[in-house]
Amino acid sequence: MSALLLSTGLASCAPTGPTNGPPDLATLRSTKSSFYGQQALDEATAVGNGTRQPVLDFTVEGTPPSIFVNYVVPDTQASAFAAAAALPPGFSLAKMQILESDPEPRYWLSLNVYRVSGLTTGLRAEWSTYVNDGSATRFMILRARASEGSIDPIGPLALPEPFGHSVDSAGLITTAMNKTVPGPLGPVLTGQNLFTSTIQMPPSAQRNYVVPTRSWVGANDFIYWTNGVNDRTFHNSTSHSAPLISIDTADVTLADDTEWAPFVDPVPGHVLVYLDKLQFMISPWWNVTEPDGRVDPNTRATLFDLKKTMYSGLMTINALGVIGGTTEPIVQSAVVSSPQSVYWHWKVPASQLSAFETAAHLPAGLTLAEIRLQEGDPAPAQWLTLNVYKSSGATTEYRAEWTTYVNDGTSRGPRTFVLESSASAPVLDPIHLFAPASAVSHWLIGASYSTVVGTGPTAFSSSVPLPSQGPPTVLPHRDFVGAGDLRYWSNGVADRVFAESTVLDEKISVDPSLVSIANGGAWSAFVAASPDLVWIDRFGVDRVTNPWWNLNGL
Structure with missing residues (x-):
């Protein structure tokens, strides 16, 4: 969609009532269904x-809990296991460190059993290992079983293979699968065991979180999949910061009669249980299109x-649901890698917090939240962040977002709060509805990023030197990454955001004393003249967003 068409479409959706405040909820709901429905x-x-x-x-639903039974494949069995798995050309078995507490990477066979909703429904069991595809280590599904059937790139029609996976009131998770044989109308259950397990979850106070x-x-x-086709997934913090516990194998019983049993240690390396749902966006059969x-x-x-x-x-079908207001729109975009995204972070001193909170105009239900931005931070703090980047999606534009961090009354940790947003092309947002283009520029000139947001005495401008080869890096804290789940x-109004895992990767750290800044913006009154941290993204990030996700609940 061109910028001109977007501008025309947005203008047609502009509110007809007073223009001295955000559009009312009825206007937002109408715009969401019409604009994003057509998109x-x-x-x-x-x-x-x-x-x-x-x-x-x-x-991946939270009840019954999703489980991972992770079997170690001994080094002495790796070649035989890879041969039995019949890895496709171009792939090799890869070692993986699954938990931060694992002493070293190992070869693994992972059985994941869960209940799913969304793209497909019902119980699923997937036996996977880890492979090198020539660029990175990835999951590879060796066998999948769906209680209600599914579509996959192997079948492609996978008919139902019923099995049990449940949890009782005492926290006992029971999984039972029998073998099947082909029948004239699909798989037929036999009386022979394929895989059975019981997992006793300990009391809350005794749980080993990992x-x-x-x-x-x-x-x-x-x-x-074993024919080389891949599904692409986009994550949020339910994946990287999930409430995940490891179960003592003394509290686990197993009867494994799968074809993989001869290649693995009989006692799993760990048995993991997720205590909440995991949310993903999935793009099936990605490399069939690309x-x-x-x-x-x-x-x-x-x-x-x-x-x-x-x-x-x-x-x-989903688009018609968006138009009808019953389905959330799904919007794809990317933070491109050139020019690189830059972050400026300022601590908000305690003496300014009250005034800062007043100026932020937080809506009911949100309160300022302290957060750790990078691993190793000794304590959380209240931060003001400016992020300037080039976005590619329905349109391509430079964006500048002033944000801080808030609690929304849930247990999921801090969230991002947009204080001010501008873009170099017309964009749709829930505050202005039709937001005209603003002055935002961000260029690599020589060995420095030159950034300007706004015009005149209230503009922000900065020059950030790009460090030479081997620059210092920092690891973003998972709380900071997770804060981006909801904006x-x-x-x-909140946008729900999913991203590829590059959001977890190291960022280039720039010495703030080398950064020149002229900050005439509204937020300069609450922070020091120089930022406390300056980051440059090493990679671009592909994202998937549910815009205005909570609108129906307001």
Whole structure:
């Protein structure tokens, strides 16, 4: 969609009432359904033409809990296991450190059992290992089982294979799967065990909470199947900062009669239980639309036609739901890698907090929140952040966002609050509705980023030197990354955001004393002249957003 068409479309959605404040909820709901509904219909058409990737909701439900039974594949069995797995050409078995507490990376076979909603429904069981695809370590699904059937790139129609997975009031998780044999109408259950387990969750006070590594989370970015086709996933903090516990194997019983049992240690390396739902956005069969050489051309051709027909239909159904106000719109965008995104962070001193909070005009239900921005921060603090970046999506523009951090009354940690937002092209937001283009520039000139936001005496301008080779880096704190899950605006409307795992990667740290700044903006009155931290993103980030996600609940 061109900037001119976007501007015209946004102008037609502008509120007809008073213009001295944000649009009312009725106007926002009407605009959301009409504008994003039409955008969703356009995307469905593009998916049907094979020029756009479908993206759909995929939620791992919290009840019954999702479990991971992670078996170690001994080094002595790795070659035999890889041969039995029949890895496709171009892939090799890879070691993975699953938990931060793991002493070293190992070869693994992981069984994940869960209940899903969204793209598909029902119970699922997936046996996966970890592979190197030539660029990174990824999940590869070796076998999948769906209690209600599903569509996958192997079948492609996977008929139902019923099994049990439940939790009782005492916290006992029971999983029971029998083997199946082919029948004239689909798989037929036998009386032979395939996999059975019981997992007794300990009382709350005795639970051993563990932290997944960033590399294990990132392995989910692209999930491969054994024909080389991959699904692309986008995460939020329910993945990288989930309430996750490790169960003492003394509280676990297992009967494993799968074909993988001869290659793994009989006692799992760990048995993990998620205590809440995990939310993803998934783009199925990604490299069927964007070929990467990993899929046989004949297989790709067959799946490409099916993908265009099937997923354009699903996207059309979703688009009609958006128009009807019953389905959330899904918007794809990217923070591009050139020019690199830059962050300026200022601590808000205690003496300024009250005035800062007053100026922020927080809506009811939100309060200022302290947060750690990077790993190793000795204590959380209240921060003011300016992020300037180039965005690519329905339009391409430079964006500048002044934000701080708030609590929204949930237990998920701090959230992002947008204090002020501007863009170099017309954009839609829930405060201005039609926001005209503003003065935002961000260029790499020589060895420094030159950034200007606004005009005249109230403008912000800065020159940030790009460090030479081997620059110092910092690891963003998971609380900071998770704060981006929800972006609140001053009228209480929130965008829900998912991203690829590059949001967890190290950022370049720039010595603030080397950064020149002229800050005439409204927020300069509450902070020091120089920022406390300056970051440069090393990579771009692809994102998926549910815009104005909580609107129906306001």
